[in-house]
Amino acid sequence: MSRINIQLNSNWMYYEDFRQEYIDQKFKDNGFCTVNLPHANKIIPYNYFDEKMYQFISCYKKNIRFSENYKNKRILIDFEGVMAYARVYLNGTFVGEHKGGYTPFSFDITGLIEFDKENVLAVMVDSSERNDIPPFGNAVDYLTYGGIYRDVGLRVVGNIYIDNVFVKTLDVLKENKKVKNIVYLKNTTGASGEVFLNAILKDGEEIVSQKCLSIRLDGNPENEFEIGLDDLSGIKIWDIEDPKLYKMLITINDNGYGISDNYEVSVGFRDVCIKNNGFYLNGNKVKIRGLNRHQSFPYVGYAMPERVQKKDADILKNDLHINTVRTSHYPQSRYFLDRCDEIGLLVLEEIPGWNFIGDDEWKKVAVRNVEEMIKRDWNHPSIFLWGVRINESIDDHDFYAETNNIAHMLDDTRQTGGIRCYEKGEFLEDVYTMNDFVYDGGDVILREQKIVTGLLEDVPYMVTEFNGHMYPAKRFDQEERLLEHAMRHARVQNAAASYKNMAGAIGWCAFDYNTHYNFGSGDRICYHGVMDMFRISKAAANFYKSQVDINKEIVLEPATIWAFGERNTGGVLPLVIFTNCDFIEFHMGKRLIGRYFPDRENFKNLEYPPVVIRQMPSIWVTDWDDGIFSGYYKEQKVKEKIFCKNPIAKELTGSADDTVLSGDGRDATRIVYKVIDQAGNVIPFINEFIKFNISGPGEIIGPDETALIGGCIALWVKSKNERGIIRLSAFCSRFISGEILITVN
Numbered sequence: 001m002s003r004i005n006i007q008l009n010s011n012w013m014y015y016e017d018f019r020q021e022y023i024d025q026k027f028k029d030n031g032f033c034t035v036n037l038p039h040a041n042k043i044i045p046y047n048y049f050d051e052k053m054y055q056f057i058s059c060y061k062k063n064i065r066f067s068e069n070y071k072n073k074r075i076l077i078d079f080e081g082v083m084a085y086a087r088v089y090l091n092g093t094f095v096g097e098h099k100g101g102y103t104p105f106s107f108d109i110t111g112l113i114e115f116d117k118e119n120v121l122a123v124m125v126d127s128s129e130r131n132d133i134p135p136f137g138n139a140v141d142y143l144t145y146g147g148i149y150r151d152v153g154l155r156v157v158g159n160i161y162i163d164n165v166f167v168k169t170l171d172v173l174k175e176n177k178k179v180k181n182i183v184y185l186k187n188t189t190g191a192s193g194e195v196f197l198n199a200i201l202k203d204g205e206e207i208v209s210q211k212c213l214s215i216r217l218d219g220n221p222e223n224e225f226e227i228g229l230d231d232l233s234g235i236k237i238w239d240i241e242d243p244k245l246y247k248m249l250i251t252i253n254d255n256g257y258g259i260s261d262n263y264e265v266s267v268g269f270r271d272v273c274i275k276n277n278g279f280y281l282n283g284n285k286v287k288i289r290g291l292n293r294h295q296s297f298p299y300v301g302y303a304m305p306e307r308v309q310k311k312d313a314d315i316l317k318n319d320l321h322i323n324t325v326r327t328s329h330y331p332q333s334r335y336f337l338d339r340c341d342e343i344g345l346l347v348l349e350e351i352p353g354w355n356f357i358g359d360d361e362w363k364k365v366a367v368r369n370v371e372e373m374i375k376r377d378w379n380h381p382s383i384f385l386w387g388v389r390i391n392e393s394i395d396d397h398d399f400y401a402e403t404n405n406i407a408h409m410l411d412d413t414r415q416t417g418g419i420r421c422y423e424k425g426e427f428l429e430d431v432y433t434m435n436d437f438v439y440d441g442g443d444v445i446l447r448e449q450k451i452v453t454g455l456l457e458d459v460p461y462m463v464t465e466f467n468g469h470m471y472p473a474k475r476f477d478q479e480e481r482l483l484e485h486a487m488r489h490a491r492v493q494n495a496a497a498s499y500k501n502m503a504g505a506i507g508w509c510a511f512d513y514n515t516h517y518n519f520g521s522g523d524r525i526c527y528h529g530v531m532d533m534f535r536i537s538k539a540a541a542n543f544y545k546s547q548v549d550i551n552k553e554i555v556l557e558p559a560t561i562w563a564f565g566e567r568n569t570g571g572v573l574p575l576v577i578f579t580n581c582d583f584i585e586f587h588m589g590k591r592l593i594g595r596y597f598p599d600r601e602n603f604k605n606l607e608y609p610p611v612v613i614r615q616m617p618s619i620w621v622t623d624w625d626d627g628i629f630s631g632y633y634k635e636q637k638v639k640e641k642i643f644c645k646n647p648i649a650k651e652l653t654g655s656a657d658d659t660v661l662s663g664d665g666r667d668a669t670r671i672v673y674k675v676i677d678q679a680g681n682v683i684p685f686i687n688e689f690i691k692f693n694i695s696g697p698g699e700i701i702g703p704d705e706t707a708l709i710g711g712c713i714a715l716w717v718k719s720k721n722e723r724g725i726i727r728l729s730a731f732c733s734r735f736i737s738g739e740i741l742i743t744v745n
């Protein structure tokens, strides 16, 4: 029998409290409510809430009947993420515990299963900010939320099974490539003997290469074997432009004695390295242009399902056209990482933590986090660097020597980094990774690496944060602020591109995020994103968006709402257009104001510098007219953007990211509502109420009545455990939107 994976995500019973008697099989859980995973232990308001509201101990329970067919098998339970501390019980017996909310854990529950009756799985979940678990112990600029917020599953395997596989791709830049698979076997029988190990490399269903090896088990509970595939020809490499993935299938069998197992992972052949003179992908120098991502969402915090996790990767790569994301400040959903592999978005992943290092017990958890992170994620081709320091913490030689050591021991194919914000930190990693917040609008935009490192020679160097608190901007801020916010991102990326000895720069940050009262704007939000918490763009997002080949997408985004008196002292200058066109023509009404070219003088190093209109004929209120921007490529007009001189709210429109969901009671998608004017532009200062109506097999995540924020808002809709059609509409005082139909299969 091959392994069987069973999802355990539906029909949990949940209670906002924990008492020892709850774990008893006979306990009547009348007050419990039924929930599906991923689950937030508390639905929280958008802002101005007390962050203590989700910091409590709760109980999750699930009744499970195990098939008699699984007798004589091993049964493991896998938790992908429980915030922040979990104690697991089966049928009243303690199974195990786990500290840390961002890494997975598993328990072998075989011995505790009762096959003839209902088994009771109970989990005590402590979502308080416990001092013994990173990132806690001091201030933290983000919220960690609570609950069993990632998937749970059962793994039914034989008594000898594959626990993990590390697929190392070698000689990637040579014609004939190699793979070395390290296979980790668990032997629960103590038996020794011969077993056949197979490695099959597949391209879709087609077998590219395979090998079978006879191995000897020595009776030890844990065995490690190596099986290579050599002389692989015709293999396509994984690249950010064309992220080709293969599958590696590892199987074991013993010719009929009942041992058999299989394990499949995605493989990408790529060669990554940060050298003293920059970042190389498959031998080509690539400038890293990235953003940091927190995995949080309004109302449910971290508890979003696969589709929504994947959508974030799509937004970053396909809407914002960045090539790199840092999973600040912890390992993120495997679905997010899977999608990064699929679409070619590079990832810097790091261990949980924020500025503070705790005592020895705390450090042990952090060291374990390194191991858990790497063992979970070593097969993702998108991951090019492990962050093995606590973000922005001070030097701690022994601690960081250990985290680096472990990372190198586990994975000799990737470099380590360790994110710091102080100059001249002890350099124990392979890459000096620095949060360089020097730019405050003045002359210095990024520091020279030798000033930061204090070293005499160049080393592999990358900037992992900039901007953020130096210049927060709300999506509904005044135009000048939003423009300056965008320009700061542009200036820093331009500076990063100018340093030949810098791998690139990752900005702070992609999305606004919830935080504690003593950070951000006091309303529990840090408005540091280039998009808001709903993933709706600010002007800075359009800067990133514009850095793309025009043959992929034509971008023409003037950073203006086109109003005569919005800016200080009036007018619209400087008028900045984020674009990848060759030039633009700008009309006011019928009057051609001029032809303007990208500002190559101030943004020499950007591939697509913004067009900056600094001067135009003076205008007075009576001259105020429509603003018409035309983008040209190869002398052809390829795009036009019109702003009305007299915008009037015309319509409430909704658009859904997906129109088909799975009827599993967990799937979700986002719907963005906007009030638009005659030209289809968002009306930026409508902040009135909006109410959503839903029918069919779906429910709204969060409130069904809220307010438009700067003319738009989004919501997520979750499927119920039924099939049918979700009908969603919205209304505000002036408009009723059309109906959005989402099919639930």
Ligand code: GAL
Binding pocket: 141, 328, 329, 391, 392, 421, 435, 465, 467, 468, 469, 470, 508, 528
């Ligand atoms: C950094 C920190 C981030 C965030 C950012 C705000 O120092 O690493 O987590 O707090 O500042 O700009």
